[in-house]
Amino acid sequence: MTASEVVTAPNGNGVESIIELRGLQVVNGAQTTASLHNTSRRYGVDLSATQVMAKILELPNMQDDAEESEKDIRVSDVSRYANSQNAITQADFSANHPFHVVIERLSRRIWAPAKVEIGHETHWFYERNRGQYDVERNAGNTRGKIRDFDRINPKSARGGALSQHFKKEELAKFVMAWDQYPHLVVRGAQKNFAEFMLAIAELKNWEPDEQYFQDVVSKAIIFRRTDKLIAREQEKGYKSLVAAHTMSALSHLTSRRLDLNQIWRQQDMPDELQSFVVDLAANVRTVITSPAGGRGVGEWAKREECWEAVKEKALLKFPDSLKSMLGQSNTSVAQGGKRGGTQITLSTGGQTPEAAAEIKQCDDLGSEYFWALAVWGRETKVLDNFQRRLCGSVARRIQSGSSPTYKQARIVVKAIEEAERQGFQFSPDE
Secondary structure, eight states, X not given: OEESEEEEEEOSSSOEEEEEEESOBOSSOHHHHHHHHHHHHTTOOOOTTOOOOOOOEEOOOOSSHHHHHHHHHHHHHHHHHHTTTSOXXXXXXXXXXXXXXXXXXXXXXXXXXXXXXXXXXXXXEEEOSTTHHHHHHHTTOSXXXXXXXXXXXXXXXXXXXXXXXXXXXXXXXXXXXXTTOHHHHTTOHHHHHHHHHHHHHTOOSOOOOHHHHHHHHHHHHXXXXXXXXXXXXXXXXXXXXXXXXXXXXXXXXXXXXXXXXXXXXXXXXXXXXXXXXXXXXXXXXXXXXXXXXGOOHHHHHTSHHHHHHHHHHTOOOOOGGGGGGBOSOOOOTTTTTXXXXXXXXXXXXXXXXXXXXXXXXXXXXOHHHHHHHHHHHHHHOOSOHHHHHHHHHHHHHHHTTOOOOHHHHHHHHHHHHHHHHTTOOOOTTO
């Protein structure tokens, strides 16, 4: 646990005892806390004599937003190192990032328009912490309250329904697929999430607003409806690969101008658009299941070459009857919720000459350079943990025949400049 202030007093035996904890936060131990709560409240067991060992770290309140953000990172680190023996994902450690905190707050506040078949407004429940949906659902204590929770936060995806519950990794999947990075999406939830958070980390003085949240939900609807259509219309196998590339293909085909507000209002894709997506997905599947260079389908789908092949061979003419759904360019992950922005970032798919030069610089240096830089950075402490991990990521990408992303190149080039200023020299023969 962490606390902003720990108040102690002598207990009469010459030992200081804790008498008050302020700003308490359970960082590691949520299952124990929930078990104690249920045992006491639901089953009426007297726990007054029960003792539980706990480690409490004091993290004082910060004076400004920058320091408070640093505190969030420190709390995340406490969770990371306390759980080093367990299967805790990278997304779990990002739960306290301001971006996810705001998205959670918006998800509880914003009501989605009522669907005809439901007849009442609902929420899209964002699960910032693992298991949060079940905890909030079971907090009702009575069947009636749990029923009301389910009615407002529908999770079931039976039949043609779409689940209105999504996690951090899924948010990253929806946004990155719409931003035309299907080859990153299909590499796995955690790798894609890491790329997404790199883009978010570059944003300054921005937080998601109501329009951004609604656009995210619209992208979730597109992805999940596309996934269901593929499951219904195609043979089993490669569904996740085809779904990610189909959504990116739709985004590319419409220049990201599909009217997401219409999808938000309808809480689904129009029938004619669904029919078009079925045909588009069939073409995408043909490209994905015809890998170049003798590669396996799974490995082929993870390469940018596959996405380029989809753009070249799988696209269809967008129907004239659907052009009323085209508007201005939609929000991208790194454009701060503003429509029609021109900022060149990871999520726009474009590159400035400066970005291309930075990527080429990394490719020319080679993987061994970045492995050496990571080791030197650890030994000298010139580079922080994030910079060293990123050097390793860039080295692995270059080894596998891929180039670093624009975001990665931009960050490591700055690290290179600082390292060389501090005396780093690379000798290939070492």
